[in-house]
């Protein structure tokens with residue numbers, strides 16, 4: 001499934017490229033004001049940092065929320081105390097778009113993550129051109145050369161990579177990159193199975209000084225407490241915020 005999601009995302013980027021060539025997206029990316037320092041925004045603190053996600057649907061959970069106005073939801077997240085906003089831009093299975101990211105960028109002053117299946121430089125330039133400050137890189141989807149190339153490009157453009165892992169081996173690959181912001185996704189993107197204890201098992205393997213993000217399956221404050229006790233500096237939350245009351249959920253999560 002991960003290979004298919006990635007191949008589709010790359011194919012969709014190729015069709016956009018036919019309309020808007022690389023050189024054009026590259027100059028739009030370079031013309032943007034500097035990206036927001038996401039590492040500063042997500043720096044470990046007394047309370048857990050929340051990366052609040054805008055997600056309409058997913059292949060594992062189906063349809064979650066209509067979200068007619070992603071900018072309004074992003075403002076609510078900002079008001080509720082989120083430290084960064086994640087915007088799913090994948091269109092086929094997650095119902096997102098780069099237009100969502102652009103409207104969110106204009107609505108908030110928090111760092112914004114492009115959450116997608118990124119495998120080409122074109123997609124990284126698109127992210128920056130749309131105003132992203134962070135770009136997700138899924139280690140399981142990328143060979144080492146591509147991972148390095150994309151990581152270097154993200155950094156060169158002044159953005160921060162959120163490097164997503166799902167095993168000890170992938171976490172080691174993230175560490176070898178020099179990644180400063182590393183996530184462990186509780187959901188296996190190949191089988192969609194959830195393993196809430198994976199973060200805890202891998203917590204000791206994070207490189208010194210990296211910001212530790214627990215991704216997925218946070219529905220209640222108890223789930224946040226579980227990840228926090230295992231060493232998470234930040235949690236990435238989608239479903240609970242798009243289906244529940246975002247303000248009260250954010251305040252409950254941050255009170256942990």
Ligand SMILES: O=P(O)(O)OC[C@@H](O)[C@@H](O)c1c[nH]c2ccccc12
Pocket residue numbers: 053055115116138164185215216217218236237238239240
């Ligand atoms: O909705 P949840 O269970 O709170 O999960 C959010 C986020 O972790 C999840 O959307 C996610 C994590 N990694 C991804 C990679 C691609 C798409 C989506 C994701």
